[in-house]
Amino acid sequence: MSNIPSNIPEKTIERLSEYRRTLLRCHKQGITHIFSHVLAGMHGITAVQVRRDLMLIGFSSDTKKGYDVKVLIDFISSILDSESPMNIGVIGMGHLGQAITKYFNSKDLKLKITAAFDIDQNKVGTMIDGIPVFHMDEFEERVSELGINIVVLSSPARVASELDVPIINAGIKGVLNFTSKPLNLPHGIVVENYDITTLLEKVAYFVKENEEKDI
Amino acid sequence: MSNIPSNIPEKTIERLSEYRRTLLRCHKQGITHIFSHVLAGMHGITAVQVRRDLMLIGFSSDTKKGYDVKVLIDFISSILDSESPMNIGVIGMGHLGQAITKYFNSKDLKLKITAAFDIDQNKVGTMIDGIPVFHMDEFEERVSELGINIVVLSSPARVASELDVPIINAGIKGVLNFTSKPLNLPHGIVVENYDITTLLEKVAYFVKENEEKDI
DNA sequence: TGGCGATTGTTTATTTTGTAACAATAGTAA
């Protein structure tokens, strides 16, 4: 068994996920081999970066006909995917929460959304896109029962500040936070913040910069 | 007029947006001054990073009572905000598109969502959360008419591949892409990709890594 | 008023990330 490198850069992990997505699309189209510069072009990056990423995870093809799409997909999966299932809970079943569950249900992924949580009595007790919606009061209980280890925060920001404690108590290991409220969680918990306002303000800033450069 | 530094790191821009959000919240609560380490703590980063970010944009306070919240908000705004309005269009008015518009309408931001585009005849011609929904066929026309320079892509991935050309033709300057399909746009256009699957796979990967580290 | 502690602004080092250069070799075609 080849030793899997353990210190893979964060950015490389992101790109591996993106590569795999693209490769799966190619695989569906019957493409069996792909050159590094073709894969790179599809992502707007250089071929060197693709090859370097693959080197970092210990993948090599030594043929000059391009990478075998299926083999590469499996290799990336062996890096990214966990053997034990990752169960995901969604907190906040508004538009954003529903967008995420709907999106995931349509895919065949190792990651599974197994429950949603909300405080709206009209939603609690129902199924949305095949996912049961529980009341936030049941959070810890259901997390434990369903083996949830990751949560997506898609609630309004004002609710988010009250979620630190239940998330810690329930033993959640990873959080994908779409609210604008920074969380206050211990280091052992993986947190990724993607506030949509920040993302847009960032785009707007660089658009502004580009325009000023042109003048 | 103090010269505004023009080469601010991308990560600093992100953090500035986050600082401002937090500062606005503090301002509402009547907090007038804030120490660098307090602001840092709210974001799970170090005080050094906060001070360095502020240094990079040329902000200094020289008092030791902490930063004046209101003054700092205005200073950050002078960096981030454009004088000419940034008008945003949303492509794809599914759950994600609606989540974004709803979210933005409730805030008082310089960025304004002024139109949405879709191909669903049930949505076209209606108003959703105060935003008019046009058919994608009208895209270029409406972009020009409404002065839209940024778009949010929240359509299904399979549609996204057909959007490169209209986006270029309409003269869009910035794209926030939530689809899994990488776009093929020239360098002059600012593109930020945030595929939700990738974000979740990243969190899942580092959760897995943490667990393996503990064993 | 004078010194102590706390906070800031700046410089310097370390780590991370991205880019470029180069050597090795599988495929190709005469």
Add this chain to the structure above:
DNA sequence: TTACTATTGTTACAAAATAAACAATCGCCA
């Protein structure tokens, strides 16, 4: 076969981002 091209894997370099170390100075209190 043999030279050539294209593609790969690796090493070395450059840039960006983060963290640490340090010097300067304001506020506080005796």
